[in-house]
Amino acid sequence: MSSNSASKGSFPPTLKLNDGNEIPVFGYGLGTANYKTTEGYDKTVVDLTKMAIDVGYRHLDGAEVYGNEEELGEAIKASGIPRDQLFVTTKAHGEKQKPTLEAFDLSLKKLGLDYVDLYLIHAPWFANSDEDLQAKWTDLEAIKASGRAKSIGVSNFLQEHLEAILKTAKIPPAINQIEYHPYLQHGDLVKFHKKNNIAIACYGPLVPLTRAKGGPVDAVWSELAKKYDVSESEIGLRWILDQGMVALSTSSNRGRLENYLARLPGFKLTDEEVARIAEVGKQKHFRAFWRKKFDEDDRR
Numbered sequence: 001m002s003s004n005s006a007s008k009g010s011f012p013p014t015l016k017l018n019d020g021n022e023i024p025v026f027g028y029g030l031g032t033a034n035y036k037t038t039e040g041y042d043k044t045v046v047d048l049t050k051m052a053i054d055v056g057y058r059h060l061d062g063a064e065v066y067g068n069e070e071e072l073g074e075a076i077k078a079s080g081i082p083r084d085q086l087f088v089t090t091k092a093h094g095e096k097q098k099p100t101l102e103a104f105d106l107s108l109k110k111l112g113l114d115y116v117d118l119y120l121i122h123a124p125w126f127a128n129s130d131e132d133l134q135a136k137w138t139d140l141e142a143i144k145a146s147g148r149a150k151s152i153g154v155s156n157f158l159q160e161h162l163e164a165i166l167k168t169a170k171i172p173p174a175i176n177q178i179e180y181h182p183y184l185q186h187g188d189l190v191k192f193h194k195k196n197n198i199a200i201a202c203y204g205p206l207v208p209l210t211r212a213k214g215g216p217v218d219a220v221w222s223e224l225a226k227k228y229d230v231s232e233s234e235i236g237l238r239w240i241l242d243q244g245m246v247a248l249s250t251s252s253n254r255g256r257l258e259n260y261l262a263r264l265p266g267f268k269l270t271d272e273e274v275a276r277i278a279e280v281g282k283q284k285h286f287r288a289f290w291r292k293k294f295d296e297d298d299r300r
């Protein structure tokens with residue numbers, strides 16, 4: 001995918017991964033606003049996803065655990081957008097202890113695709129030991145070698161989990177998808193990724209506005225939103241993009257999705273503003289997702 005074919009306009013650009021593939025730096029997530037809450041096929045999820053593709057989103061972030069791969073596949077098919085213009089991610093669940101290769105085959109079948117652009121291990125706690133994690137990574141390497149996942153990576157990995165798989169990996173992870181926002185900056189984890197040439201995709205970028213409202217970042221985002229004549233959400237997303245990371249967001253509101261694609265390319269935070277948000281964010285700590293799992297993971 002070239003950097004100007006990702007959407008109707010030239011936004012988002014792409015980031016080159018360590019395997020040479022390119023990922024659009026802004027993606028639409030199927031894991032929160034429109035994940036399925038009922039058993040069985042959910043037409044609403046198909047319609048919302050079709051709407052996002054119609055608005056111009058080309059990077060689609062799915063997962064086995066969201067239970068909506070079939071709906072994502074249906075939306076892709078109905079969109080009429082050529083496959084090579086889409087960037088599709090899915091993630092191995094693992095908790096049910098299904099062998100990874102079996103889980104991957106099933107995901108592809110549900111999606112109705114013959115390859116995904118990115119396949120991730122959804123979380124480190126789906127393995128019981130470092131050896132188990134290393135074995136799962138070997139499975140992903142085999143999937144990449146088969147050409148059915150263009151890139152492979154991980155999600156919710158801390159430094160020790162990355163170190164464990166790097167010890168035995170033939171192919172390093174291309175990306176780690178983590179919760180990242182001003183209230184969860186993970187100490188030196190970003191530096192570790194840079195040193196090892198592993199990209200970061202950030203989920204929950206708007207947590208300060210959604211699940212952790214009332215914190216010290218509110219005033220800064222609000223001030224900058226006025227300065228750039230954009231919304232606070234767009235300041236939060238730009239903060240991720242302006243640090244060279246991939247941002248994943250979502251909404252069931254078409255206007256909001258349209259505004260993101262229209263306004264995000266129109267401004268950039270200064271280095272001082274990026275640093276100021278980071279500094280102010282450090283005054284509060286908040287993890288929105290997987291809290292219990294992070295607490296239970298005795299290898300963290």
Ligand SMILES: NC(=O)C1=CN([C@@H]2O[C@H](COP(=O)(O)OP(=O)(O)OC[C@H]3O[C@@H](n4cnc5c(N)ncnc54)[C@H](O)[C@@H]3O)[C@@H](O)[C@H]2O)C=CC1
Binds near residue numbers: 031248249
């Ligand atoms: N790998 C993992 O473990 C996880 C991955 N994800 C992925 O990341 C995607 C995005 O994650 P989110 O946390 O949903 O992203 P996010 O932090 O961007 O939040 C999106 C939500 O914020 C709402 N919002 C936007 N502006 C707002 C405002 N001004 N006031 C109040 N609400 C506002 C939107 O309507 C939407 O519901 C997911 O759909 C999923 O694909 C999410 C969680 C965990």
Ligand SMILES: O=CCc1c[nH]c2ccccc12
Binds near residue numbers: 032063
């Ligand atoms: O992937 C992130 C967290 C999440 C979002 N939706 C679901 C559904 C089921 C398990 C986890 C999640």
